[in-house]
Amino acid sequence: MNSMEHTNALTETAMKIFEEAAFALIDGVEREEEREKQEQIATKVSFQGPKTGTLYVKLDTQLAVMFAENMLGLDPGDPDAVNKGADALKELANMICGNLLPVVYGVEKEFKVLAPVEMPLDDYDAVLKTSGAHEALIVVEGLEANLLMIED
C-alpha cells in the first residue's frame, strides 16, 4: 500500500467508525474557512506486530461529547456525556486502530493494540511535524476530527 492509499484507508476507516459506532453524519474532509477556535482533546493508541506505530486522534471537545451522547444513548446536554467525552474518544481511537490495521497490513498479520491514553495537545502538534505521518481531517456537523498515523 502506497502513502496515498494508506492515508485514504485512515480517512475511510475513521469515517466508517464515526458513522457506525457514534452514529455521526460526516460533512466532509475539507476544513471550513472561517472556523472559530475550539477546545480540543487528544488521545493516542500504539500498536505492535510486524510493524509498530501509533495512531493519534484529536477531536473538538464538543464533538467528543456528541459522540459520547450518541454511543451511550444519552440526551443532548446530559452532564454524564460531558464527563465521558474523553472516554468516547479513547474507545473510538481503539476501534479505528483495530479496524485499520487489517486494511493496511492484511488480515493475516497479527498485531497487539495497546490501551489508548490521553495526550497533551502540544504533543499532537509536535507529532504532526514528523515526516511520514499519514494525516486525515474529517468534519462532523461543523466540528473537526484530526487523525495521524505514524510507523516507527
Next chain:
Amino acid sequence: MDNKDVTILIVDDAKFMRVKLRKILEDAGYTITGEAQDGREAVRMYTEQRPVITTMDITMPEVDGITAMKAIKKVEPNARIVMISALGQKEKVRESIFAGAMDFIIKPFTPEKVTEVISRIASK
C-alpha cells in the same frame, strides 16, 4: 429461559465500553452480575458469580481476554464466553474459538448484533 434469568458478566478494561454493553444488555432484559476491568478480576468474579454468559474484551492490560478465558475454562469447562474486540484479525478469531469462545463480536457493533449473539448463546 427468560432474559432476566440470563446472568452476564461484562469484562472490558474501558469503563466506557462496560457502560455501553450494560445499557444494551439491560435494555434487552438481561441481568448483569458484575463488571470486571481486567483478566485477573474476570476470573475471580466468574468463580464467585458463575454467570450464564461472559462477554470478554481481548485486549486488556496484564492478563488479556484469551488468557482469562483459558483460566475460566479450567474452572468451568462449559463456561459460555463471547469475545469482543476491535481487532478483527483472522488469527485472533481462530485463537479465540480454538480456546473455547462461543462467538466473536468485532467492534463497532450494533445493539442488535450483541443481543442476537447473546440470545443465541443463551439458548444453547
